[in-house]
Amino acid sequence: MLVLNKTQLEEILDAETAVNAVKEAFSLYSSRRVVQPQRQVLSVKGNWWGIMPSYTDLSLAVKIVNVIPSNKERNIPSVQGVVILMSPDTGETLAILDGLVLTAIRTSSASILSAELAMNTRTIGTLGIIGAGTEARYHLKLGLSYFKVGRVLISARRNHYLLAKEFGAEAVELEKVLREADVIFSTTSSSSPVILGKYLRDDFHISSIGAHTPESREIDDDTIRKIETYMVDSVEAVANETGDYIQPVNSGVLRKEKVIEIGEVINRGLNVKRPSLFKTVGIASEDNLTAYMAYKVALKKGIGINVE
Template sequence: MLVLNENETAAALGWAPLIAALKEMFAGDCQMPVRHHHTMEVPGRAEATLLLMPAWLPGRYCGVKLVSVFPDNHLSGLPAVQGGYLLTSGETGTLLALIDGSVLTARRTAAASALAARYLVREDASHLLVVGTGRLSLHLIEAHATVRPLNRISVWGRNLAKAEETAAAARELGFAAEAVDALEACVRQADIISCATLATDPLICGDWLKPGAHLDLVGGFRPSMREADDAAIRRARVYVDTRGGAMTEAGDIVQPLANGTLTPEGVCGELSELVRGTVHGRGSPQEITLFKSVGAALEDLAGAILAYETVKGLRQKTG
């Protein structure tokens, strides 16, 4: 059985191959039961979340991810997201690989946003604003840059010093990145606004979005969490990664559904429909689009298969 650590997992999940793998999986026949979602008490700290996410391709591969989100892990100098992925044979159940779940989660999340951007972002989009300074922020920069030729990248966070750290890391990778402290002013200018925070109160006001903007909401995964307000929902064509997940778990969708700002019919499509061409994406250069993701087990399976087959192929060549 292959055991892939953090660095090996990252190296096996290049952005272009990963985005392609997600596209193929969303278009395919992956089986994906409803994931287990449990809240865990952490004495003296914010509640944590435990997720168990199974998926399989009949006769090919089966896998399950165990992931936890501990929002106060920064107090211990640790990433908020921890976990692992177990990949098995879909024919015999044989254990094939144990893959670093934190890296897999972060990279497939950013790749899903980039895949959606292919259908929802203007072709001439060049300015990306990333809201949030966690480990996912740099991944979002790299992933979005894979599908659009970005020439300006802004990073905003509640802590300007951390925003500068992220911007500096992006500059080391060759991106024209800068930290910004005026969120509203930057939102009004940006072509793509990608949010990866744990906010419970909206950070993005829909009235700030310029015509043609794309809003990518990644962070919120509970009904109590919001990154954008109702005005953003009203102004945008709304898409989700999966209806089953976003319409029951994501506050950015659940709350507008509950207060009447959004109807179920107002969700224009999910990622599988965009990939298969059964729904249309952006319809005009002036439309505002919004993509909300909460993550789906098929995304993890796609990444796990890619990592396993990539590493196995490399070892066979060198063995």
């Protein structure tokens, strides 16, 4: 059994490798070639916890992950977790992987993939980041290594000045990000919208990874009205888990004909009509394929700790 910690995962999962892993995950999911029960969602001491199993012909994976906003006061990341990778043939445990970094890398890679599909290029004039936590940092780190980016604008309630300094970006007010960015990665834990349609330009792509409950919103209705394509990781998952889908569908603001799984876009070679949105709540197949890819690369490079 191989144990892969945060540092080792960062070494193994460069942007190209990770984007390819989630691309395969979405393709398998939408073609029903991965078995993925709906995640078990728990409220533990008022915080969101998810148990996410899935399996393919090559691997079975289970991730236990949580989002604990009060961790910011403890100076530790708000997302914590672990991934267990097993053989579907022998039942052996193949690897145990740090869930925080794996989640951050696969989520960032999903956003990057959505932007590449929507923009049909690996060049971005202005990239906007909303948030300054772990996810924001990985979106920046991987995004800047994958895309050629002209400039980066970052806005958050706090800490964005430090993040901007680290990556040579501009720390700005939210409105400036919304008005000027070609691509926006929204990485907040906010329960009320931070993507406000009244400020957005006519042509844009947004990836929104927040709003994990039916009551929460990261995107307002004005934004929903503007978009031409509403991409999702899983129709089933967003219809059960995020207010960014549930509320506008129930109110009639979002028409279902605008909604398509990103795996369908990949499998059918579709062009994404902009302005566009990618709404992701995270699905188990992403963890499975990313963990399996990390395991295979680690074995090849001799990285990780072997535990009997």
